[in-house]
Amino acid sequence: MNISLLTVKAVRRARNVGLRRFITELPKRVFGGRQVTDFDARNGTNTDAAAPLWKFRLPFASAQYGAEYRSPPETRIMEALVDIPRHATFVDLGSGKGRALIVAARLGFAQVIGVEFVAELAEISRRNLEITGLTATVLVADAGEWAPPSGPLCVYLYSPFSVEVMRRVSEKMQNRTDKTWVAYLNPTCSPGCAELFDAFMQRVTVRQGLITWAK
Numbered sequence: 001m002n003i004s005l006l007t008v009k010a011v012r013r014a015r016n017v018g019l020r021r022f023i024t025e026l027p028k029r030v031f032g033g034r035q036v037t038d039f040d041a042r043n044g045t046n047t048d049a050a051a052p053l054w055k056f057r058l059p060f061a062s063a064q065y066g067a068e069y070r071s072p073p074e075t076r077i078m079e080a081l082v083d084i085p086r087h088a089t090f091v092d093l094g095s096g097k098g099r100a101l102i103v104a105a106r107l108g109f110a111q112v113i114g115v116e117f118v119a120e121l122a123e124i125s126r127r128n129l130e131i132t133g134l135t136a137t138v139l140v141a142d143a144g145e146w147a148p149p150s151g152p153l154c155v156y157l158y159s160p161f162s163v164e165v166m167r168r169v170s171e172k173m174q175n176r177t178d179k180t181w182v183a184y185l186n187p188t189c190s191p192g193c194a195e196l197f198d199a200f201m202q203r204v205t206v207r208q209g210l211i212t213w214a215k
Contacts, residue, residue, distance in 0.1 A: 039074050045128040047099035069096035077103045080183040088152040093143040094160025098125025105134040112136035115146050144168035154181040159189035170196035182213045
């Protein structure tokens, strides 16, 4: 257990939602519990349960800016990727247990990559991919330090971290000369993040809880 990270996250959450709500939700956040959804029931995988970062020992200084692992429904991931050309390399920053990697691989993207700084979650995603018989590369790395590959690229985000890390990610996207798309689910969760991409990319899709950009 990462006590220092737990303290940072607890103080930040209490400030954001208020002390009364924080105390009410504390037991669920601490003890959790796996809820099997239709996706895992159909695939025999483990992608559902939330995973707070304070439960892990993280060697990355940016851990304080990361969000706990959660995954949206399969339909939401497919909605985010429907307009992205399949010849692009798909990269999930903060790939967690790999649900988006599974969906992207089935959609036929040229290459599928997950970047996750929690080694335990990366290993779970590898097992999930093995169960489904799909191929993807899962890297244990800091998203802010990771270097994107050349060629057409789609970066997928599901509110994985706050603006401190997203700023470094957006700088890497801005410096690319190849075709680039960003698909961002739940973009309002971390204030200031969406505006980073607005500065140099064009919005091509704006729906409830979803923005995609292209450049």
